[in-house]
Amino acid sequence: MKVRDIxxxxxxxxxxxxxxxxxxxxxxxxxxxxxxxIPGQLGKDIPEGTKNSVLKQAKLK
Structure with a gap:
């Protein structure tokens, strides 16, 4: 999943x-x-652990 998708x-x-x-x-x-x-450049893939952390911060997971 890319940063822009998150x-x-x-x-x-x-x-x-x-x-x-x-x-x-x-x-x-x-x-x-x-x-x-949300760290990273828009077109880059976001690591799985970072993705999970962002979703938890946003209370989406």
Missing amino acids: IKLIEQDGWYHVRTTGSHRHFYHPTKTGTVT
């Missing part, structure tokens, strides 16, 4: 991009607590 998933759940620090994109949600940070 971003599409969390944006469909209501998360929105607030800032970028280097290659890390940070997302907030209007009702869920916390920040979701």
